[in-house]
Amino acid sequence: MTTSIDLQELSESQKRLLLAKILKQKLQTQENKIIPEACYRFDRFPEYQEIKKIREQLEANSTINPYFTIHEGINNNKTLVRGRELINYSSYNYLGLSGEAKVSQAAKDAIDRYGTSVSGSRIASGERPINLELERTIADWLGVEDSITFVNGHATNVTTIGHLFGPEDLILNDEFIHNSAIQGAILSGARRLSFPHNNWQALARILDKQQRHNYRRVLILIEGVYSQDGDFPNLPKFIELKKRHKALLMIDEAHSMGTMGNHGRGIGEHFGINPADVDLWMGTLSKGLGSCGGYIAGCKALIEFLKYTVPGFIFSNGISPALSAAALASLQILQAEPDRVNRLHRQAKRFLKSVKSHGLNTGVSQNTPIVPVIIGSSLASARLSGALFERGINVQPMIYPAVAEDAARLRFFLSCKHTDEEIDYTVKVLAEELAKIESEKQTVVPNKAVVPQKDAKLQNESNWVRNFAVEYVAQER
Numbered sequence: 001m002t003t004s005i006d007l008q009e010l011s012e013s014q015k016r017l018l019l020a021k022i023l024k025q026k027l028q029t030q031e032n033k034i035i036p037e038a039c040y041r042f043d044r045f046p047e048y049q050e051i052k053k054i055r056e057q058l059e060a061n062s063t064i065n066p067y068f069t070i071h072e073g074i075n076n077n078k079t080l081v082r083g084r085e086l087i088n089y090s091s092y093n094y095l096g097l098s099g100e101a102k103v104s105q106a107a108k109d110a111i112d113r114y115g116t117s118v119s120g121s122r123i124a125s126g127e128r129p130i131n132l133e134l135e136r137t138i139a140d141w142l143g144v145e146d147s148i149t150f151v152n153g154h155a156t157n158v159t160t161i162g163h164l165f166g167p168e169d170l171i172l173n174d175e176f177i178h179n180s181a182i183q184g185a186i187l188s189g190a191r192r193l194s195f196p197h198n199n200w201q202a203l204a205r206i207l208d209k210q211q212r213h214n215y216r217r218v219l220i221l222i223e224g225v226y227s228q229d230g231d232f233p234n235l236p237k238f239i240e241l242k243k244r245h246k247a248l249l250m251i252d253e254a255h256s257m258g259t260m261g262n263h264g265r266g267i268g269e270h271f272g273i274n275p276a277d278v279d280l281w282m283g284t285l286s287k288g289l290g291s292c293g294g295y296i297a298g299c300k301a302l303i304e305f306l307k308y309t310v311p312g313f314i315f316s317n318g319i320s321p322a323l324s325a326a327a328l329a330s331l332q333i334l335q336a337e338p339d340r341v342n343r344l345h346r347q348a349k350r351f352l353k354s355v356k357s358h359g360l361n362t363g364v365s366q367n368t369p370i371v372p373v374i375i376g377s378s379l380a381s382a383r384l385s386g387a388l389f390e391r392g393i394n395v396q397p398m399i400y401p402a403v404a405e406d407a408a409r410l411r412f413f414l415s416c417k418h419t420d421e422e423i424d425y426t427v428k429v430l431a432e433e434l435a436k437i438e439s440e441k442q443t444v445v446p447n448k449a450v451v452p453q454k455d456a457k458l459q460n461e462s463n464w465v466r467n468f469a470v471e472y473v474a475q476e477r
């Protein structure tokens, strides 16, 4: 039962007492409200619980668990896993430079001279000549005025895009752009729109519709080679558009630096464009250049501005001299041994041609060192990867929802070190094992409505593959 109080009948001290009572009651109710553990204990976070479940399922399925494989040596055209030497297609070591004696020696020498860390932000704690030499070499290699290096490629995109653009700006990205660029765009607060993959005509329509004068800056974000399909953009068309709309063009060359163009100078060399027509050349040191780190290259004003202001540089330790030395040695080898790039192109072509000659679907791969073999089922892709592993070949599946279920695939990364014999053996085994899986599918699943015992197990496997893929895609994109 509630009694109503006429406040006007209360004396001043009674009003104060009543107020104190109400406040006390309110505080008590707040204290008694239970905050669930899922809000303050990591092990109770639902997201963590989900990952834990997936990890346990993966561990239980160790025969076809393709993730976090332990490699016991250099990740090259060959790799050592559980004491077995495998032919390896799961490495970005396109030019075989990680593990190359001269590159390793350069890193060791830099450690002997400078230690393992620069032990501070370069702007405040000072420079090491090797870092400056690397930045000069990258800029010269690309034919632009200057460059700046960061401790990793992902952070390079996040901090640079996040810093240069703001809420008054528009960022237009290819739908398959890497996660790091998207994170940077989100950080910037700019309006973000995706355009269909490699579709410069669709981008042109968006640019017309958006009306340039509604924004301060407009950024077009593309990659030099896309790591999902092994295809690349029609760069001259994008340059035309950026010029017409007074936009800025940024290219992520993570997979095209060292792999595209006759000398490995990237997508710019491939198309023979004027390097100054691209505003931001972004790349990683971690793939073709056999090291770790990222760079932005472009005009002097851009690099000077970034060196004095970009948070991921000025509030971060400088790149380790050993990593700079490794990347620098790699660039020097690339210049001295252009045949590495020619050989990479030859081997990538050989692989693609041979896979196609077996009637397998390689999607839109365009003679880059990334060749997808589209299987069209996550489960079949994971099983095929496992079957190849048993026959001495290491290749990762790429499954739903990283790609659509009917586009699930194995993704082959070629290296200039792959021999003809390795490639021919791989394609032969790939065709054999895929045929086995396909014939099993036909005999074991006579009717989709009745799932035989064996397939029921496979369906469970399919669930964990799908579950895991949710996390996989979150990391990749």
Ligand SMILES: Cc1ncc(COP(=O)(O)O)c(C=O)c1O
Pocket: 152, 153, 154, 155, 157, 178, 180, 223, 227, 252, 254, 255, 284, 285, 286, 287, 292, 293, 294
């Ligand atoms: C297109 C692209 N950009 C950026 C990155 C990040 O580079 P890093 O691995 O050097 O941090 C990657 C990594 O795979 C990538 O594929």
